[in-house]
Each structure stands twice: as C-alpha cells, then as structure tokens.
Amino acid sequence: MPNAQLIADRDFVVSELDRMLFGSFVEHMGRSVYSGIYEPDHPTADAHGFRGDVLALVAELGVTLVRYPGGNFLSGYNWEDGVGPQAERPKRRDLAWFSTESNQFGTNEFIDWCRVTGIEPMFGVNLGTRGIDEARRFIEYCNGAPGSALADWRVEHGYRQPHGIKYWCLGNEMDGPWQIGSLTAAEYGRRAQESAKVMRWVDPDVQLAACGSSNRGMQTFGHWEQEVLDHCFDQVDLISLHTYFRNDHDDLGEYFAEIELMDMFIREVVSICDAVAAKRRSPKRVMLSFDEWNVWYRTHSEPYMHKPGWPTAPRLIEEVYDFEDALIVGGALITLINNADRVKIACLAQLVNVIAPIMTEPGGPAWRQTIFWPFALAARHGHGRVLQLHTASPGYTTQAGIEVPYLYATAIDNRADGTVTLMAMNRHQSEPLELNAELRGYGLEELVSATELHEQDTKATNTADEPDRVVPRRLASARLSGAIVQATLQPASWNIIVLRTRDVSHTEA
Numbered sequence: 001m002p003n004a005q006l007i008a009d010r011d012f013v014v015s016e017l018d019r020m021l022f023g024s025f026v027e028h029m030g031r032s033v034y035s036g037i038y039e040p041d042h043p044t045a046d047a048h049g050f051r052g053d054v055l056a057l058v059a060e061l062g063v064t065l066v067r068y069p070g071g072n073f074l075s076g077y078n079w080e081d082g083v084g085p086q087a088e089r090p091k092r093r094d095l096a097w098f099s100t101e102s103n104q105f106g107t108n109e110f111i112d113w114c115r116v117t118g119i120e121p122m123f124g125v126n127l128g129t130r131g132i133d134e135a136r137r138f139i140e141y142c143n144g145a146p147g148s149a150l151a152d153w154r155v156e157h158g159y160r161q162p163h164g165i166k167y168w169c170l171g172n173e174m175d176g177p178w179q180i181g182s183l184t185a186a187e188y189g190r191r192a193q194e195s196a197k198v199m200r201w202v203d204p205d206v207q208l209a210a211c212g213s214s215n216r217g218m219q220t221f222g223h224w225e226q227e228v229l230d231h232c233f234d235q236v237d238l239i240s241l242h243t244y245f246r247n248d249h250d251d252l253g254e255y256f257a258e259i260e261l262m263d264m265f266i267r268e269v270v271s272i273c274d275a276v277a278a279k280r281r282s283p284k285r286v287m288l289s290f291d292e293w294n295v296w297y298r299t300h301s302e303p304y305m306h307k308p309g310w311p312t313a314p315r316l317i318e319e320v321y322d323f324e325d326a327l328i329v330g331g332a333l334i335t336l337i338n339n340a341d342r343v344k345i346a347c348l349a350q351l352v353n354v355i356a357p358i359m360t361e362p363g364g365p366a367w368r369q370t371i372f373w374p375f376a377l378a379a380r381h382g383h384g385r386v387l388q389l390h391t392a393s394p395g396y397t398t399q400a401g402i403e404v405p406y407l408y409a410t411a412i413d414n415r416a417d418g419t420v421t422l423m424a425m426n427r428h429q430s431e432p433l434e435l436n437a438e439l440r441g442y443g444l445e446e447l448v449s450a451t452e453l454h455e456q457d458t459k460a461t462n463t464a465d466e467p468d469r470v471v472p473r474r475l476a477s478a479r480l481s482g483a484i485v486q487a488t489l490q491p492a493s494w495n496i497i498v499l500r501t502r503d504v505s506h507t508e509a
C-alpha cells in the first residue's frame, strides 16, 4: 500500500482563513431564484415566499456569503425593475439566458433572504449596458442614509435602515465575447476605475472586486489582469477568478489534475497582482475573489441560447453531479483553503438548481447533490488559521505532464474551540493510501471525528428518488497516537479528521 507523510507545526501558519471562502452564488438564471430559493406557493414557503426546505439545506450547507444577481444576467440588468410594489414591476426579456424575467424577486427580497439566512450579500453593478452612473445610484439606493431621493426611495419601499452591503463586483466576466457589452481590458479598466471611485465616495466602507479573466483558458488571460489593474489598482480590493472543472477525458486521474490547475491559476493571478504593485512601488496587495467555481461540463453545450418563446425560469444547466464531481469539489476546497493568504472570497456557483449542490422540484422536494457534502463538511470545520504543510507522497503524471501527488491535504487550527482539522484526499484510483500526519506543538488529546467520502461506484449520484445514495461515513481506520494521526484513506476518497488539542497557549506563558 502506498503511504504518505504530512507534517504541520502550530507556529507555522499560512494565514487566517476568511470565512467568506465558503460563499455561493444566486443568479437570475433558470430556476436558481424562481422555484429555487423563492417559491411563494410552495408548501414550505415562509411569509416572504422563501422555500423553507431550501432555507434548511442552505443552513446545513454552511454558506457564508452569496453573490447576486449574476453572472451574465447582471450585464443587462436594470436594478430599478426589481424594487417597489411587485405588481408594478415590468417583465423583461433577458438576453443573457434568453428567458423572461418577471422581476418578482429583486434587491430587497434578496436582502430579506440574506437576513433570514444570516448570509453576507455580495452584489454586482452592471458595467455591461450601464456604468458609472448606475453604479453610484445603485449603491446610494442600497447603502445611503435616508435624506437623499435614492435612499428615500428605498425607505418608501419599506427599508428605512440602509442595507450596508459591503462586497461589490464591478461587472461580470467583461472579457467574454458572450457578455452583454463586453469590453477590452483598457475599456473595462477605465470603467472599473471610475465606477469604483464614485462607489467609494458614496460608501467608503465597501470592498470592491474587479473582473479578472473569465477563465484561465481565455486568450487574453494574464494580459487582461495586468492591463485592468494598471488602471484600477488603487481603487479595488480584489480581482475575480472563475473556473468550471471539466471531466474531458472521462478519466478520473486526468480529472484530479484540474485541481492542480486551479492552484496554478491562483498563483499566476497573485503574481500578476504583485507585478503591478511592484511597477508602482506599492506595498498594497490586491486579494483574490474566486467568485465562480464548480464542476460544469455535461450541460455546457446545452442550447440555452436557442430556447424558443422566452420561457420564464426554464430548466437551465441542471447538472446532475456524481461522486467524482464531489471529489473535485472537495479538492478545490483544499486549494482555496491552502491559498487563504490571498483568496479572501470564493463562491461555489451556483446554490440551487443551476449547477448547484441543492436541487428542487417546483411544489416538490429539495435534496442534496453529491457535491453538497464536501462543501458542508469544509464549511463546518473551516475556522481558524491555515497551517503550512510539509507533505511527501507518491503520485502520477498526467498526459499533459502535470505532477499529481496522491495525497492532497490541508490543516486548519481553530483556536476558538481547541481543534485542529485535517482534510485529505487520496487521488490513487485503485489503492488505499496510508496517511501518517504529525501535528507538532499541540499536545493532541483526542480524535473528535473522522469522516470519509468514498464510493465503490464513482459514478453514483443523488436524485429525487434516491437522495441519500452518496453520504459521508465514519472513517473507521483513523487513530491518534501522541502527535501522530494515522488513517487508511480509501482509493479516490476525500476525508476530514477533527482533533482536540490541549490548550498549550497558557502552559507556554
């Protein structure tokens, strides 16, 4: 049996983990909003029309932040259509998804949903068909104190208290030719710079994210980030990254390597941000907002652009995830956590129905897809400081020459509750991996829990008829002896081990 070593020390830390890493995304697209989070006629709906079964699953998933209202939808959206009395709101044709938008759900309903769930909102301003003027007006409507026409319009709509929305995206995927009003890097850089400037004048407390490349495969990737930041470096806090994983070869070994590419993508964007800083002799560090990531390939070429008749809330890209996808999502979470010094926000795209961990039927049940589980487990235990890891593991090389160690891991030290959490994947497809993890400087007291995600049939899915086909199980092999944690990680598995530490901080004092 192959074996792998891991060493971590409580004094060697990557960074504090930002809880906004466990974000998600709700777009006006398909059934993400309508019959997703919002369905007034549903038997579980509350007084707001929010589906109660979905609220319960969202709480269990542990999402901390949700990006809204798009996505591609954002670039044609007029926020004014979605506020005020619902009966007076216009129906619009949405050119992003060739659907009809009823506008029955808008900014204030989303804020209500965030208040009910305790989730932090992340809004976007439309820099496709609109620009600086809309950006300043929208932020004043949302965050302005009563006493100006726009803030008073919000008060008229029933919201006296400013919404206090902290996180804002400056447009969406503005480099993509599919985007309504796509721009060159120079055009976008200037628009983002000026929009950010006036948004901050309206509300100095905001955190602003500029659009990076739509994905690492874009021809303009790299140049785009550099040129955009040459313009708006001083005005923005974050730059966005988007990635959708694909199982192109139907080969799990090749699929696992997608996680390595995500890590590479993050390092590349960090380098570009810091190169722009260097040119300016600036100590400022632009942070990363990985505000769209997930598996999406089965429904990628779905002919959504050609659905006739401008349907309302049609079924769009309702990807059914298998166990292999859950492993990729688990691996991506490890990547995000290990890069916590620069990745401050991340959004699993999306939350309900549209490439989502939660699925629903209109008027019917809601259930957890396979990818729900690694996210829920990581979000529950992902608190505290990320530790530096030294690992030694055998591995393999992909067709493209990417080195993939079997062991892929992270460790998080939660001082608040006196635990250390290890997340570890075995990327060997057919053999178990013997893990020896040494956690130095703690004085480990007990194994609190050990959980594995592992299926013989890696193509297994959760469906409305069989919602609990793929679920986490106890990792029975985990054991603790002194500072060493040992476990036999099943082939193609994702595991999470929680350990109680002795409080050594005051013994040291």
Ligand code: AHR
Binding pocket: 027, 070, 071, 072, 073, 172, 173, 292, 349, 350
């Ligand atoms: O999440 C689906 C779509 O993917 C988003 O609207 C867009 O930003 C991305 O291309």
